[in-house]
Structures are given as C-alpha cells and as structure tokens.
Amino acid sequence: MSSLPSSKGVALVIGAGDATGGAVARRFAKEGFTACVTRRQEEKLAPLIAEIEAAGGTARGFGSDARDEEQTMALVEEIESTIGPIEVFVFNIGANVPGSILEETARKYRKIWELACFAGFLTSREVAKRMVTRGRGTILFTGATASIRGSAGFAAFSGGKHGLRALAQSMARELGPKNIHVAHVVIDGAIDTAFIRDNFPEAYAKKDQDGILNPDHIAENYWYLHTQPRDAWTFEMDLRPWMERW
Numbered sequence: 001m002s003s004l005p006s007s008k009g010v011a012l013v014i015g016a017g018d019a020t021g022g023a024v025a026r027r028f029a030k031e032g033f034t035a036c037v038t039r040r041q042e043e044k045l046a047p048l049i050a051e052i053e054a055a056g057g058t059a060r061g062f063g064s065d066a067r068d069e070e071q072t073m074a075l076v077e078e079i080e081s082t083i084g085p086i087e088v089f090v091f092n093i094g095a096n097v098p099g100s101i102l103e104e105t106a107r108k109y110r111k112i113w114e115l116a117c118f119a120g121f122l123t124s125r126e127v128a129k130r131m132v133t134r135g136r137g138t139i140l141f142t143g144a145t146a147s148i149r150g151s152a153g154f155a156a157f158s159g160g161k162h163g164l165r166a167l168a169q170s171m172a173r174e175l176g177p178k179n180i181h182v183a184h185v186v187i188d189g190a191i192d193t194a195f196i197r198d199n200f201p202e203a204y205a206k207k208d209q210d211g212i213l214n215p216d217h218i219a220e221n222y223w224y225l226h227t228q229p230r231d232a233w234t235f236e237m238d239l240r241p242w243m244e245r246w
Helices: 019-032 044-056 069-082 106-134 156-177 194-199 215-227
Strands: 010-014 033-038 058-063 086-091 139-142 180-187 234-239
Touching: 010 019, 010 069, 019 033, 019 058, 019 086, 019 215, 033 044, 033 139, 033 180, 044 058, 044 215, 058 069, 069 086, 069 106, 086 106, 106 139, 106 156, 106 180, 139 215, 156 180, 180 215, 215 234
Parallel strands: 010 033, 010 086, 033 058, 086 139, 139 180, 180 234
Antiparallel strands: none
16 A cells, blocks of 8 residues: 555645756646645746646745755745645755865865765755654655765766765655655766756767756656655666666
C-alpha cells in the first residue's frame, strides 16, 4: 500500500527555475497538487505560474532567500496556514559556480555552501516538522555529479553538494521510520537549458541524440519517487543520458 494521503495538498519547490525545478512543479500540479514555487526574485516565477494555470493547475509564487532562517520559517508557516499541508518538498537550488582553489575566497566559498547545503537544511527542517506531525510526506533533494565526485575547479560546489547528500542520508534514516520518504537524486549530465545551449554548444548539440537530460523526464522520476510504495522506497537515484561517461 502507498503512504499517499487521499487528498492532494501542496508541492513546495525551492529553486523553481526554468529547467528541473519548473518541470517538477508542472508535474505535480498536473496531478492536482498546489505548486508553491520559490526563487529569490518572485517576478521571475510569472511565466511558470502562467504555464501551470493555463494547463488547469494551481500555483503560487514566493520570493524568498532560502539561506535566511526567518524568511524560511515565515514561508513554510504561510503556506501551511493559508494554502494547505506540504505533502511534497523539493530542494532544487543549484549553486554550480566554478573556481580554482588557488583563487577561491572565503566569502564566495561560504555563499556557495549556504546555497547548496545550508539552505537545504533550513528548508527541509521546517517542512519535516510539519510532516512528522502528520505522519506522512516526501522530501526530495536535487544532487549533482559533485555530490559524489569532486572535480577540479569546483571545490566549493563539491563541498556543498557532498554536504547536502549527507544531510539527505541522515534525514532518510531518521525520518523513514516516521513514514517520511527522503530521497536524493544525482543529476549526472547536462540539462536542456538556455544556459547549456548558449555556453556549451558542443554538449547541446547532443540533444537530438538524447545526449542531454530533458527536464520533463527528470520530473517524471521525481513523481515516481513520490508514488513509490513504502515497502520499496528508493533513497538515491542517479539520472544521466545513455551516452554520458560515469
């Protein structure tokens, strides 16, 4: 038997950008969830909200800095008290910023860690408190190749993503017995975005060969994780194109 509740509630996506986060929000809205989506600049969410509503779904946008404890606490409280219970939480902040260890500054390193890891702790903690009270919920973290392998020139990003993965592991072990499904998704490969198209044309050229990740296909796997029966929960899933080296 699935652990899903009989009525739909809120799917909260922290970091609902133009690729993975937006696709996940659309996928859950399609199933009847209210998609609550966040970015630091709320106005950038307008196209996503319009797209979800045009498809018959419901969405709400919030401008919020996930690194700020007070803002995070206020965000979760507002959603829970005025919109509905957060049944699904997705942490999708990237923070993929390169930099040589020889030139990295303490300020930049700390900022990347705050985005990639600390913000994941703050937001998931607040959501987990509500889920544990209800005895159900799904918490999904977006990881990257850097979650399991630190590449040259990405010391800060790798440290943050390694930390996020460890956070997810700890939460899964603590919250799983409380009927909260925690999973970590390693996205190992380029995603079909304007950033990849404009900055990495050689990678983008592989799109016609299914050589880069389609955000909608990523989102389908997030939906799959949410709907898994609890006698066969996945903790970690890795997604990569068939031709990606690993």
